[in-house]
Amino acid sequence: xxxxxxxxxxxxxxxxxxxxxxxxxxxxxxxxxxxxxxxxxxxxxxxxxxxxxxxxxxxxxxxxxxxxxxxxxxxxxxxxxxxxxxxxxxxxxxxxxxxxxxxxxxxxxxxxxxxxxxxxxxxxxxxxxxxxxxxxxxxxxxxxxxxxxxxxxxxxxxxxxxxxxxxxxxxxxxxxxxxxxxxxxxxxxxxxxxxxxxxxxxxxxxxxxxxxxxxxxxxxxxxxxxxxxxxxxxxxxxxxxxxxxxxxxxxxxxxxxxxxxxxxxxxxxxxxxxxxxxxxxxxxxxxxxxxx
Numbered sequence: 001x002x003x004x005x006x007x008x009x010x011x012x013x014x015x016x017x018x019x020x021x022x023x024x025x026x027x028x029x030x031x032x033x034x035x036x037x038x039x040x041x042x043x044x045x046x047x048x049x050x051x052x053x054x055x056x057x058x059x060x061x062x063x064x065x066x067x068x069x070x071x072x073x074x075x076x077x078x079x080x081x082x083x084x085x086x087x088x089x090x091x092x093x094x095x096x097x098x099x100x101x102x103x104x105x106x107x108x109x110x111x112x113x114x115x116x117x118x119x120x121x122x123x124x125x126x127x128x129x130x131x132x133x134x135x136x137x138x139x140x141x142x143x144x145x146x147x148x149x150x151x152x153x154x155x156x157x158x159x160x161x162x163x164x165x166x167x168x169x170x171x172x173x174x175x176x177x178x179x180x181x182x183x184x185x186x187x188x189x190x191x192x193x194x195x196x197x198x199x200x201x202x203x204x205x206x207x208x209x210x211x212x213x214x215x216x217x218x219x220x221x222x223x224x225x226x227x228x229x230x231x232x233x234x235x236x237x238x239x240x241x242x243x244x245x246x247x248x249x250x251x252x253x254x255x256x257x258x259x260x261x262x263x264x265x266x267x268x269x270x271x272x273x274x275x276x277x278x279x280x281x282x283x284x285x286x287x288x289x290x291x292x
Contacts, residue, residue, distance in 0.1 A: 015165030017203070017248035018152060021145065022169020023176075024196040028104070029059075029141040030177030031189075035115045036134060038181070043123065051127040055134025060170075063142030067149050067163060084218040090211030093147040094204050098270055100144040101197055101204075105277040108193065148200070152207060197274055205266045206250030209259045216256060223258045230254040 033056055040048045107114075115137060122129035149166055179185045216224040235253040236242050245251035252259070 018162040018165035019169035022166040025145040026170040026173025051130040052134045055131040059138035066146035087214030228257045228260040
């Protein structure tokens with residue numbers, strides 16, 4: 001895939017941005033797994049745990065496989081066609097990730113009850129049903145993560161490094177989930193998912209800007225040469241702030257007007273929708289969803 005004109009961000013920054021995504025999405029999936037395991041244990045159905053873990057493993061495999069297939073499946077095509085695929089993939093990722101963020105914001109208050117009800121029914125059917133429930137519950141988060149990571153990896157042109165950061169973030173999330181399960185730590189989930197959700201909104205806005213740029217280069221969108229501003233003479237892409245801005249938020253020192261308008265509109269529309277979507281879960285609901 002193409003390398004951004006302002007330079008490729010450092011390995012550390014590439015991994016840091018994807019690592020934050022991994023922690024956020026991994027902890028979200030981890031809470032789902034924690035609810036399923038706790039409910040199976042309290043129902044005296046520990047025999048179902050192997051099916052739950054099998055579904056989780058399959059979902060994780062699907063996440064990594066989806067990322068690798070999309071990210072490296074275009075390695076033999078021309079650079080111009082790669083720009084087209086990168087642009088389309090970025091825009092699709094933004095649409096799906098945005099819808100998932102808004103859905104999770106609204107569903108977080110009752111997701112624990114939904115999972116318990118679904119697992120109760122699956123336990124009556126058998127192991128395959130439990131496997132399917134775990135796979136779909138975790139796979140939903142995994143598919144969102146894979147699409148988000150495709151857009152992020154495209155924007156930082158980091159090859160496998162963003163994937164390494166993602167896996168490290170998922171491992172950290174798994175550790176945090178285990179500590180939560182055994183009561184070693186506590187987290188204010190309402191604040192955590194609000195702040196990290198806002199972080200993902202900004203990341204998605206950067207991916208949207210990158211997708212617009214790629215489609216402008218290909219010729220599907222107009223205004224490629226219409227530069228909104230150009231601070232490249234004073235902006236040091238290799239500096240600490242340049243590495244962070246480019247590597248995590250896909251900042252460009254010389255974006256087109258269409259990129260800037262797209263970024264502003266996305267943040268201006270999605271941020272209030274995210275903040276106003278649903279109500280904040282009560283203490284009882286948060287505890288029910290995190291520690292059952």
